[in-house]
Amino acid sequence: MDRKINGFSLIELLVVIAIMTIILSIGIPNFFRWIETYRIESDTKNIYAFIQQARMKAFTEKIKLDIVLENSNTPNRLCLKCDSSDDDCKNEYGTNYIQCIDLKRPFNGNQVNISKRGTLNGGPVYFSSQNDSEYDCVRVSDIRVKMEKCNGNP
Structure with missing residues (x-):
């Protein structure tokens, strides 16, 4: 009598598990x-795009802007606001933040100032610890914004 066995034995299942x-x-x-x-690379790219967008806004509307990193909230926020010396900007937008983006990871950095001509001063904005990402900070110079690997050092 031939018996057909269907299924797996207990030993076979344990080996697979x-x-x-x-x-x-x-x-x-x-x-x-x-x-x-x-997440780190995504935030870095968002910061880069945010700074470029703010730079274009300052240049086209001829206003002075500041980009500040707000560390008091969780998650961190990067916010755009009028420069304290620009009355034209304050008249148009007020003294509150114009625009903010939320970051998934904690970043550190200095305020970035943007002139009416779109030139930059300040920065960098960087991730605060070592990591494996390709980009983890955004540096600014007079006319350039670039993403770099800082590894927790500004």
């Missing part, structure tokens, strides 16, 4: 490291 556990124990830490790197 053991192999999957080993593979997942190797893969999960790398996945979380990749997520952290992605």
